[in-house]
Amino acid sequence: MSASRFLYGTTIFLSAFLLFVVEPMAAKELLPALGGSSAVWITCLVFFQLALLLGYLYAHWLTHQPSARTQRLIHLAALACAVVAVVLTLRFRMNLNNGASHPVTTIFTALTLGIGLPFLLLGSTSPLLQIWMARTEGGNVPYRLFALSNAGSLLALILYPTLIEPSLTLHHQRTAWSIGFALFAILGALLAYRFSTANPAAQPTQTTIEAIPPTSLQIRVLWFLLPMAAAMQLSAVTSHLTRNIAAIPLLWTMPLAVYLLTFILAFEFSSFYRRGIVVRFLVLMLASLGYALSRIDASLPIGIGILFFLAEVFVACLFCHAEVHALRPARPSEATLFYLLIAAGGVAGTFFVAIASPLLFVADYDLAIAFFLTALLALIVTWSDGWPQRLLWSTGTGLLFALLLMLHIVLARQTLLEVRNFYGALRVKQTDMPAQTLPTRMLLNGTIRHGTQMFAPGLSRIPTSYYAEDSGIGLALTNCCADAPRRIGIVGLGVGTLAAYGRPGDQIRFYEINPLVRPIAENLFTYLRDSAAQTTFADGDARTSLAREAPQHFNVLAVDAFTGDAIPLHLLTTQAMQLYRIHLAPGGILAFHVSNQYLDLAPEIAQLAAASNMEARSVDSPDDDSRGEYRATWVLVTANQQFLALPNIASRTEPISPVPGLHLWTDDYSSLLPILRWAHR
Incomplete structure (x- = not known):
């Protein structure tokens, strides 16, 4: 060289x-x-x-x-x-x-x-x-x-x-x-x-260049469409994995790594690409995962689901990138146009999934649309391979279009409302199971449950899901203030379940970043309207709202924002803890909801508590399907030793074991890697 x-x-x-x-x-x-x-x-x-x-x-x-x-x-x-x-x-x-x-x-x-x-x-x-x-x-x-x-x-x-x-x-x-x-x-x-x-x-002489025919319009269109389909696959699979398969932080890097790997294989090792083999795998992937998408209430085991979808995005992107490489121009003067259309296709694909789709559809059809477009392009690219390929991909394209229509029908079943915005696709589902709680409503964002309410007589005011009376937040609210009126702050509205703890004279302030959540909680669930407490709301990011407000003197401040696909780490830094302390009343309690299969947040919160001259205790509560209660883990943080010494608290809480090498998080430093659970529970 x-x-x-x-x-x-x-x-x-x-x-x-x-x-x-x-x-x-x-x-x-x-x-x-x-x-x-x-x-x-x-x-x-x-x-x-x-x-x-x-x-x-x-x-x-x-x-x-x-x-x-x-x-x-x-x-x-x-x-x-x-x-x-x-x-x-x-x-x-x-x-x-x-x-x-x-x-x-x-x-x-x-x-x-x-x-x-x-x-x-x-x-x-x-x-x-x-x-x-x-x-x-x-x-x-x-x-x-x-x-x-x-x-x-x-x-x-x-x-x-x-x-x-x-x-x-x-x-x-x-x-x-x-x-x-x-x-x-x-x-x-x-x-x-x-x-x-x-x-x-x-x-090359002008005569030589002129002997090379210019690239046809049809091929130039494929320079755009094939990368667009690959970018749609990348964005749609990333979104689907983090919302519907496993809410694992950092999981979004895996599809991108696969996407880049297919570029390397297509442009550096193009001689190893065999269309016949890749197309067969592509048929298998689209057919099997298309069937899995049609079963909206069923789910693959997490490990299998992640591997299957990563394999699908690998095969689909390798097909798209290898085919566009095979169509590369022979004229040097067309090279930059070739790259320009590849990049334009990438913009179009990601733009559709990230920005256009939430505006066009109330439900998440992104992955099904990406599958359909990939099959349609496979039909176009393999058209010259003869009638078997034409028949195969014509059938596949038709079936994947039918999948789109079927998804619309299936998602509407037992669904009272579907809405979508930047923060996700929210769905309110009503079920008749278990029978003694008939009916039961649930707010979902993908597979993440943001709250449940049972409407059977005598059950509608009982706190469910992660907020049962024996959960960490239930213990904090029940034992914090005897019979005195309480000021309660809650980061994360959900369906408003914690309003069920409100008593006459209490004041509860909710902080919620997603503007679609509050209308759902107020109109399709009754916790807020049935609460005896006075409730107020702050829209936007909780930390930003708290920084603008005068001290609220909360007796309990619950931070419930860590069960989703990406963790808002700015709510778990030394600067955030200083802000929380400003808003706590003397002897006040911070309650962090850390029920997460893939992250062990408790040791980091314990470090933050120690740095703030407070003490952290962990509370685990079991699930109970008959009462709509989920297994939950909360961390209670306070400097109030009298509260921690109460029999109900001392017997239910446990000290938190430190993690070696774990550093204190600040606004300038944080890393999820040391607290990842490599084997989810």
Whole structure:
């Protein structure tokens, strides 16, 4: 390998690595203002794909400038502006306190101002340098460098949650990334200079170029549609896994890693791709998982479900990316257009799942639509393979369209309401089981249950699910204040179950980030209207709301936001604990709901309590189907030794065992890796 080729390869690899390190880093900075939902990550993907498209557009435009000197000057000016932008971003951080009311706008604005220009230049590097390399060294466009780019991206995606995040604070991450970007800018400037001063390699004569026919419109459309289907698969599978299979934090990185791996295989090891074999696996995956989707109330075992869906996204994305690679242009002048349409397809696919679909549909049909589009493209691509493939994929496409219609019918069964927004698809389901609680209503977001109420005589005012009288929050509310009126704060409304504990003279204040939840709790459940307490509400992120309010003097403050697909870590930092203490009355109690199959949050809360001169105790309560009670784990935190000494509390609570090597979380540092349960309970 020549020194020039090594320099080109190093710069492309570094740009891709920096690109995929800054993606989770930027998303993590946004989570505190937007509630910690996986929707934040999927919407960030839309921005990243869009910025990548603009980067490819920049490369396409730059390489069509009349002279190498002009290209050099423009690129040097862009690199200089990007370096200045990185320096300014290090010094000034954007205020996102009001972001929850307009989450999509907040994400796009923050990312544009924070990483927009540097991200665009990093994204433009691979196609730009491939064209420069072909012009200076001769030969065809080195498409295999696109695989090298994706290898750098994959490495960054693996290292961020396993090494970078656990080892570095956000400030140190930003500083290290800025140094890396400065190195990239130096390499980019050096290559721009070498390109402008090098003698152009012998290029094919105009006659030779004209002998290569231009790519047909049909193939150019496939350059767009195949990557669009792959991006839809990535986004839809990510959303489905985290909402319907297992609410495991960091799970969203797995489909993205698979997606990048298929790019590497398609562009670097294309000779190993066998359409006949991959198509057979694709039929099997779409058929089996399409059938699984049709059984809305059944579920696969978690491990099998994750593996099957990751296998499906691997086969589907490998098919799409390998087929688009097989259709790559022969004309060097069409190379940047090829990458441009690939990026445009990626934008369209992620945009549909993250932004368009929640506006168009009240229920989540994203995965079924992605399956249908993949089958339709397989029909188009394999049409020339003969009538067996045409018959197979015509049938498959028709069946997957029928699946869409059937899902609409099945989701409507026993469903009183379906609504959807940025924070997820909410569904109120009414069942007749068990018979003694007839009827029972449940609020669901995917498979996550946010509350249950039984409407049988004498049962409608009984707190159910995670909030039973023997749960941690039940013990705190029952034993905290004798018969005196209480002030109670609750982060996370759900169906308003905790309002059942309200007594005359009590004041209960709910904090809820999702604007769709409160109308559901008020109109389809009766806990709020039946409560004897006075209830008030604060919309938006709880921590932001608390920071704006005068001290509330809560006797009990319940924080119930950690059972979902992404954990709002900004509610579990030393700064958050200081804010909670401001709002607690003397002797007040913090109650954290930590029922989570995949995270052991209790040791971290115990560390936070100790740092705040408080004591933490864990409370486990059993499930009871006849009363609609779920197994629950709460952590009670207080400096009130009299409360902890009460017989009902002392006999039901347990000390929390520390986890070696666990660091105290702050607004600048947190990592879920040390507290992940590798074997869920």
